[in-house]
Amino acid sequence: MKDIITLAHGSGGKLTHELVREIFNKHFANDTLLQGNDATCFDVPQGKIAFTTDSFVISPVFFKGGNIGKLSVCGTVNDLAACGAHPMYLSCGFIIEEGFPLADLERIAASMGETARECGVKIVAGDTKVVQKGAADKVFINTSGIGVVPAGINISGSNAKPGDKVIITGYIGDHGCSILLEREGLDISSDIQSDCAPLSGMMGEVLAAASDVHVLRDPTRGGLGTTLNEIAIQSNVGIRIFEEKIPVRNEVRGVCELLGMDPLYMANEGKMIIIAPEASVNTILEVLKKQRYGVDSCVIGEVIDTPAKRVVMKTVTGGSRIVDMLTGDQLPRIC
């Protein structure tokens, strides 16, 4: 096999089969994947199915804390976890630019395999397309995922109730800020790295301890500000957050100030918003704080009656500010 991707790797012929065998099957290894048919067949346990899809176009492809491969598994696993589902099966579709180094593709595939194993999901279906040089930027990955929702779990963005508390599972803005620094080639020395992480294991523990969680959602593109707005609209409630309680690293705050960005709209790839009745908050925090990806969890706000469909922030200076959805795009290709 040559050391770069050629159009023939996407032909469906000999080189496609070689690529699948020597890179994808090697790193994603599982029996279900190896069926080799147009679709993959398997049994799923009884229960409601959750299904989601996400395409990843992040630039750069490799970044501090991860790469597009790890991100593509985390993103879809986290979307399933955000429905209270136990993720089981993933598909992955690659669109690769002619000339992309095979060694880089293998690093990406290895990350995907490793992350999938960490959260116990199997990559069982795949597709590879190659486009000519200049028709795509390096590599894009779509992952779709299937999970099973345990009986008794009913999580939805429309379930927030006045009186509920709003928890965030850690520092916000790390992913967006780290990508921004890498991309702009800014002369800022920084330890900020993407928070990219699979949260399904942690969320499974939370739901086992507190099955009355109302809403889960991971604040990726658009950040905490946009995601809370989505929930407020879907549930027809208001959400009040307290600026002083929102965990933002000093470095992230500094970079945002310098560049005129707002951490509230910076993407996260390893955080979950949890909205739950007050009575369950302590139990949930106790579970979260024992988890690798949840040690910095805290309550940042509450669900209120009015103003409905609005997010309001009490600022550190004592004022009140409406937090709207992101308009425009402060940072394209963040995921």
Place this chain on the structure above:
Amino acid sequence: MKDIITLAHGSGGKLTHELVREIFNKHFANDTLLQGNDATCFDVPQGKIAFTTDSFVISPVFFKGGNIGKLSVCGTVNDLAACGAHPMYLSCGFIIEEGFPLADLERIAASMGETARECGVKIVAGDTKVVQKGAADKVFINTSGIGVVPAGINISGSNAKPGDKVIITGYIGDHGCSILLEREGLDISSDIQSDCAPLSGMMGEVLAAASDVHVLRDPTRGGLGTTLNEIAIQSNVGIRIFEEKIPVRNEVRGVCELLGMDPLYMANEGKMIIIAPEASVNTILEVLKKQRYGVDSCVIGEVIDTPAKRVVMKTVTGGSRIVDMLTGDQLPRIC
């Protein structure tokens, strides 16, 4: 909404929501899609699940007989049908180049909705990314699909048995040839159009009449020649086909001769290879010939013991020729 796609349409913020509401939700309309959560939840009937994914990067985006949207639904529905599954749910992930006309995106979405309704599948999950001008070529679409395999059906590329007959459901090479003509701007006036079609309804009828079908596979990228090789390898058998029996339109044959292409390797997007015991062949052909997409079905060959893992063609001149897998890529971005 402006009349072209901007980076803000991919931000996850206000314009993304507007785009989803005004284009995708409108054309894909179904209750399951409108749940509005990170993943979509639904019940599936008892039985084995089939799962598949495909990315579509075809150029040009609009072509005679279809467009990338129709193709993206047909491709995934046909992959499910090729496992004997009844397709139920699709996801779709768009990667769109900044500047792409909204009117074109709406035509694509309308085609997807229409094709999905034709075969009774619901588009229930989606994702939209926008990349800057030059970072992708117009629009790429990933669809992933979930289907249910009825009890008693056991279809796999590894099930071909010596003595089985090989059926093709109509003329080969139409899709590849039509795209080639459109793309190259050749001065050939032609009525050839893509055969792009959803085959799940027809295949459901076939399996209801003959549940002992051994292999189904749609010969897309790589064409009939490559796909038969895949089956011969998977089943560890030989496959003998008869050149004179393979349906190729005169126009397709002419264009291929002119350009030094081989119809055996030209992509199809609305054909199925069916391998079944001889005893069931008449029943299957009877069902196929009553179907809109199967009227030109015929037997083109048979499964043999040796040479194993080889496809052999008896030529019209009485000779024998090994048909290998496609090497290289005769036509990139055909799907």
